[in-house]
Amino acid sequence: GAVVSQHPSRVICKSGTSVKIECRSLDFQATTMFWYRQFPKQSLMLMATSNEGSKATYEQGVEKDKFLINHASLTLSTLTVTSAHPEDSSFYICSASRDRGEQYFGPGTRLTVT
Amino acid sequence: QKEVEQDPGPLSVPEGAIVSLNCTYSNSAFQYFMWYRQYSRKGPELLMYTYSSGNKEDGRFTAQVDKSSKYISLFIRDSQPSDSATYLCAMYSGGSNYKLTFGKGTLLTVNP
DSSP states (O other), rough: OEEEEEEOOOEEEEOOOOEEEEESSSOOSSSSSEEEOOTTSSSEEEEEEEESSOOOETTTTOTTTTEEEEEEETTTTEEHHHHHHHHHHHEEEEEEOTTTTTTEEEEOOEEEEE | OOSEEOOOOOEEETTOOOOEEEEEETTTTTOOOEEEEOOOTTTOOOEEEEEEEEEEEEEEEEEEEEEETTTEEEEEOOOGGGEEEEEEEEEBBBBOOOOOEEOOOEEEEEEO
């Protein structure tokens, strides 16, 4: 159990467009979902934490208006990168947490902005 | 001093070797400890989740926690080439705050 999916796995978009990434917990209800960003050969950088039905909590330095997070249900969270620019190109990973707190990660989405 | 210290390696071992991966931490509030394995261009996979000091075994993996020394370890027995990956330690303090603090990860290569 504890499977998390992400869609799409890879996306290429043009500068100025918006991209939506979906994160789903497939076999459990997630009390909390997290969004991370990872640069090559670096560890995970937490962007925001979200709970179902409430506003996301963003980490310092993360632009709320650029990275929109919607946590519509206990199994679905979405991250929308608005007006994407080449510097937004990165590997975005979501995770979902059950009651015990351990986080289960999705496979990641590679975003390339041209 | 960083909250979690982890030697980034790289660590290279022959197939069948016993691998020891370690993290130290400075925040005594951390109560829950995890080890993740991350293959290149993939999301991290949870390997071990521990709370108490002591050992926890799962197949070829053993997680060890020493809260008095603020030190955690992951041992891999009979290592296989498929174990080649980056291993991340992670921890959090508990309660309603599930925010994890990660080590930087150790890159492991198991040579056939």
